[in-house]
């Protein structure tokens with residue numbers, strides 16, 4: 254099983270190796286530039302993901318058929334979204350696993366009335 258720490262460490266090394274982001278720890282003048290780029294890239298990937306759904310809905314409406322390639326494309330775009338979430342968690346120094354469970358505790362409280 255791969256955990257999120259392993260994924261974020263891999264991403265860090267990948268970005269360093271490709272000379273994209275050399276040091277996530279630095280809060281230098283490049284911080285805002287990195288944050289801006291990654292945010293725009295994340296929005297772009299969410300757009301690509303959504304666009305595949307648009308194609309599915311359009312083709313379903315016209316031909317009453319769902320082409321599997323759009324589902325495969327959605328899976329790939331979802332991974333692209335995840336990559337930018339990992340990059341943003343590195344830029345913003347978010348411990349994503351810890352904060353996920355803290356947020357889910359809050360959601361648990363918030364949605365308690367819907368529990369079965």
Ligand SMILES: [Mg+2]
Pocket residue numbers: 298301329330333
């Ligand atoms: Mg993509």
